[in-house]
Amino acid sequence: MREPEVVIAGCGVISAVGCGVEPLRAALQNNASGLRAAEKFSAPRFQSNIAGAAPRNPDIDDPAWFLAAEALRQARAAAGQILAAVPAGKTGLVLSTTKANIEALERIAAGRPCSESARRHLRADLLAADLAADHGARGPVQTVSVACVSGLVAISQAARLIRRGAAEAVLVIGVDCLSDFVVSGFTALKALDPQGCRPFDRDRCGLSPGEAGAAVVLVRADRMPQSAVTVRAFGGSNDANHLTGPSRDGSGLALAIRAALTAAKISPSEIDYIHAHGTGTGYNDAMESLALKTIFGEACLPVSGAKGMLGHTLGAAGVVETIACVLAMENNFLPGTPRLSLAAEGTPPGLVREPRTVARLKNVLKLNTGFGGMNGALILSHV
Amino acid sequence: MQISTHELKSKIIESLKLQDITPEQIDDDAPLFGTGLGLDSIDALELVVLLEKEYGIVIKDIEEGRPAFRSVRTLADFIAAKRPQ
Amino acid sequence: MSEISIIAASTVTAADLPLARLGQRFGRLDQQSQLALLAVASLNVNFDELAGDRIGICLAASAGSLSTDVNFWNGRDRVGGPSPTLFAYTLPSAAVGEVAIHFRLTGPNLCFVGDDQVILPEAADLLRRGGAEACVCIFCEVVTPECGRVISAPPVAAAHALFLKNRGEGIRTLREFDRDMKALCALIFQTKSAG
Incomplete structure (x- = not known):
């Protein structure tokens, strides 16, 4: 039996260049950079304060949830009726993250207030389960964590679920937050470029940390009437x-x-x-x-x-x-x-x-x- | 002030969690990286941490420390020269 | 549908670690990577019989890398800064990397956070679609007492491994509804001990 094709029916993103797919498109077409100096990552504790910070809601102490849910909301809206037509039981979710809501560990260790949701989402699999429950995905749920390849593996896994008939639509969400934890770690590895990263440049000397929530809705191709990627x-x-x-x-x-x-x-x-x-x-x-x-x-x-x-x-x-x-x-x-x-x-x-x-x-x-x-x-x- | 290479070897073994090896089995002049002890780039960064923690020597640029990391002897000499008095 | 065979299974706990002899650098690994590597070594499989790029690795970690995360973060204020080595292990996939390096396995990798239910179906899918000829499956359960206090979970330190191969001579065939990898490892291990 020939396996069905899988297409992208909708995208959502919140990143250093703003909230929404449109700001990302504009930044890509204008070669803009969202990297800025961030006060909280100052020397001497951190190797570089240049980072790609996304807009955040200061009232929510669970940034991983906030970024993931916002990206997912956009992607679902973009997929509209195509996604809505797929039964909840045939809608899966694959989360891609390396550190989930690691900020909660910083809060707990410092004795700062930490909501139950923020603490719960320290566990990537619970973050995935809560996103699935909140966004109508009653089909298979997976949490992929393969370091910086996680996002591609998650998309591949979602496509596999559809190809082998376990789902007809899958919500894929990638999320990781800027945190003291991650910037301390890259500082320890001396992996940050003090001037901000310069990929493929002669003078490049390290990366710049960033944060984003990004979501794509994958559907079985016969569910999508128009041409798609x-x-x-x-x-x-x-x-x-x-x-x-x-x-x-x-x-x-x-x-x-x-x-x-x-x-x-x-x-x-x-x-x-x-x-x-x-x-x-x-x-x-x-x-x-x-x-x-x-x-x-x-x-x-x-x-x-x-x-x-x-x-x-x-x-x-x-x-x-x-x-x-x-x-x-x-x-x-x-x-x-x-x-x-x-x-x-x-x-x-x-x-x-x-x-x-x-x-x-x-x-x-x-x-x-x-x-x-x-x-x-x-x-x-x-x- | 010169430091004992034996003490330095013990600290390296502890810091890098080397197993089944005693300070006596490490030659003062054997290469630390690649061949010899077979340390790698993460170990080099861990040695940078060791130098700051144990001897108060801060290495900003890993390249600066590279010649010192050749062997236990070169590292001991480096510590003796750089150690705050 | 082509047959997939279970070639070997193993289960190890923290009590087995002091007896492990897996090279001078074994001590550097975090506990999860140590357990994963020891579980795979305990399979007693000669991986050299297959090309390294035809062997995949599929791992799930019940609590991600949270125990090492807590360990790393507890060292954040020490002189000289937190440990670069520990940071490298604040990823559940570090255990996959260590297994790949030790046994020179260059095939595709999958790594999940959560229970063991996802491992066997995904490993089977990888084999059926020809992504690999064989797959090392690993389930890690590591929660240190310090981590347990943060996530309100009981401490545990164990790893289970299973080696799957397309059309191989094995213990038994992988069935379509095999999901409980941990139970399967325990069952095979018991049978082997009894025999």
């Missing part, structure tokens, strides 16, 4: 090399890209655009460039990355960056690479600095890699 295939791999550093030669990421191309039954020459992981750390960007060279040779394929705009949003990254790809495909443009001034030696020859319009993007490759050596490659198609 298809979640085509996913490939995953592990470097099996080092816990925090990527493999130096890019072989692990290349393996994931090859697996995705094989599953999609397309050749490298059919890819029209690559949205990179591009954290801005020396090792990541160099590794990614090598992996692309391994698969695509010297072909001048357009490549760009959004972390100079949004920061590294960890568990939300794969979802929000997939939304960036969907916006590019729907609006026929190539996003640029914000905060890039001088491209480093060895970066992909087709690196896109400034956004530009294109005729059509048929197949797009979205990449992410993460701690633990995980690599993920997602192919989106727009026919």
